[in-house]
Amino acid sequence: MSEINAQRIVIIRERLTTALSPARLDIIDESHKHAGHAGARQGGGHFIVKIVSAAFTGQGLLQRHRLVYEALGDAMHKEIHALSIQAYTPQEMPA
Numbered sequence: 674m675s676e677i678n679a680q681r682i683v684i685i686r687e688r689l690t691t692a693l694s695p696a697r698l699d700i701i702d703e704s705h706k707h708a709g710h711a712g713a714r715q716g717g718g719h720f721i722v723k724i725v726s727a728a729f730t731g732q733g734l735l736q737r738h739r740l741v742y743e744a745l746g747d748a749m750h751k752e753i754h755a756l757s758i759q760a761y762t763p764q765e766m767p768a
Contacts, residue, residue: 678702678718681752685745689724692744696763697725717754724759725766734760 682700689698701721722741729737737760742749749756761767 675704678704681718681720681748684748684752685720685722688744688746688748689722689741693724693726693728693740695724695726697723697766699723718752719755720753721757722759723761725761725763727763729760729762730764 679702682702685700686698689695699722701723702718703721704718706719724741728740732740738758741756741758741760745753745756
């Protein structure tokens with residue numbers, strides 16, 4: 674993982690933790706799999722976020738994703754080119 678993507682993970686973790694108080698948060702950098710891709714050339718990283726939060730209770734998939742995007746704010750336009758989101762409530766938490 675590059676130093677810049679390590680810094681991006683810190684930003685993602687801080688923003689999601691502040692906004693959604695997750696019980697679990699895993700962030701996986703997949704940028705290396707997209708070398709040469711247009712977004713990679715422009716500097717944005719590719720990440721997977723697996724997040725478990727009570728904030729998702731009663732929310733559908735689209736609303737959960739919106740909460741994540743809102744929490745990340747401008748990082749979605751600067752630091753992140755692609756984001757895969759797996760969002761669960763504590764009751765749905767996978768093993």
